[in-house]
Amino acid sequence: MLNRLKVLRAERNWSQGDLADRLGVSRQSINAIETGKYDPSLPLAFKIARLFGQPIEAIFHDGAADAPGA
């Protein structure tokens, strides 16, 4: 799963720790999500979407739309 978390965070000048505090998770968890080492659960994905004021699909995508023939 790919995501725009790092970009959205940078736009707001938030550190990983700032975002972690807002979401109630550890900074390592934010790092794991940003680097694609962990796909968040739906509840956490909704929480992230609400925090950034964007729909989930604007933040997370599986790359299928970019694939040839999609």
Place this chain on the structure above:
Amino acid sequence: MSTLEKRPYFTRTRLIQFAVGMVVGGLAGYGVGQLAAEIRLADDWRWSDALGMIVACLLFTLGAVMLVASFNRRAIGAMLDPGDPRPAGPPQVRLARQQGWVLALGGAMMAAPILAASLGLPYGLRAAALAGLIALFIVQTVFNLAFWQSADEVMRRMVGEVSLICFWVLQGALFLWAAGEKLGLAPALSTWDCLTVLMIFYLAVSAVIGFRRGFA
């Protein structure tokens, strides 16, 4: 300083932690070796006793270091998360203390039966030692449950993955060994042997899973 910048893996903090870990681990190992030599245990030990004591010392030292560090928010912050320059917040401190108690108690519980059995204690004292271990086990279970409740979903996922891998690999290995033993092709193992193998495998899998998720 922006945390968006890529940080080198071998930072000054990491190197200091590594050096401190080497010194503390070395001293702990030396202490256990001296203790074993002093009370002349080593001659009677099976391989699982020696490995069990190493695991016990590792767990206890890690737990003790974590508990002591948890009284300094900056120290525990750097220890748990070198990528975040801020001191640890109250939730991180609570999590570290719970994890510290789980590890330290785990180490003490692992070492106690080996030492008590080697000392040749009478039945009454051995029964008292077992009662003490049951009490420690209950306390550790409470800390384990508290840790689970405080952990976020990534940590819980990692615990679940480690448990899953350990169950499937070890039940398979146990079946194959038991079959070999039944057929007279493999030597018999004691339950303590099995426990020691389980603990070593569990720690190794935990380290690998933690590293893969970027937690190490």
